[in-house]
Amino acid sequence: MPGPHPDELALKLTRALTDLDLDTLVATLQAGGHLTRPPAQTRANLKPILEQARTDHVNLLRPPADFHAWLRTPLLSNARGGVASNNTIIARTSTLRGLYTTLRRAGLISSDPLTDFQTPPAEHARDALPHPDALTRLLLNATDPALHAALTLMYRQALQVTELLSLRWGMYDHARGRLLRRRTVSALDAPSVQALEPLLASAGGPLHVHDDAHVFPYRTQDDLRLAVFRVCQGANLPFIGPSQIRRASLRDFPLSQTDAGYTDPRSFELAQNLARSLGTAEPGTSPT
DSSP states (O other): OOOHHHHHHHHHHHHHHTTTHHHHHHHHHHHHOOOOOOHHHHHHHHHHHHHHHHHOOOSSSSOOTHHHHHHHHHHHBBBBBBBHHHHHHHHHHHHHHHHHHHHHTTTSSSSSTTTTOOOOOOOTOOHHHOOOOOHHHHHOOSSSSHHHHHHHHHHHOOOOHHHHHOOBBGGTTTTTTEOOOOOOEEEOOOHHHHHHHHHHHHOOTTTTTTTTSSSOOOOOOHHHHHHHHHHHHTTTTTOHHHHHHHHHHHHHOOGTTTGGGTTTTHHHHHHHHHHHHHHHHOOOOOOO
């Protein structure tokens, strides 16, 4: 079937964007053969942008001067209130670029509002891990005591995010520098103990801390990922996710996994084998 007449297409696109009508917009693009992705995926990629435009009264046909800065909110946000993955950000941006290409061809805009807009590097399952220098820089820039301690425990003790979220003061033996974990008791190294000291002092100190009180303020994984993302931005680093930090721990501190004999030697052997197979990215760069 032939698509709509150019004037009809322009009129429908103008109305859909003026009303921020996502369903009509996607249907119009589909009818004209202008979709590069399936309709459902196109809708999912454009939905946060149109919703944010409605909230902020942004005209997508006549974007404001700070359009690139404004786009960060709908592109980076996910449905759970955390940070979207790099691949999601790239997909949303690509779909929006396709929309503006169609608008230019329909004569509705004269220039591309996304010119020079930068997207993050794509994420790959086998990406090399961050260089130790990049992780050192991340820790130095994590000035919030809670985040600094969380990053330290992830990097130096390979704690999982779920362990951090559930960690309570009663699980920390301050006198001996030991931490009760799901399957083991970890003997903490000096930097890990030192990182916990400010939090312990704020909680009342070793003699007055409440055993049932959570060590960290984060309630969801997205809370922690968002905090890490902001520090990476401030440190001019690509986003280093908690899972990357934990895997880097197996590479850089394999001996910490034995915890003076508390861990099953078979687990240590597996950790060593994993560490040998892990790659390393240069500091301050993202994997290619």
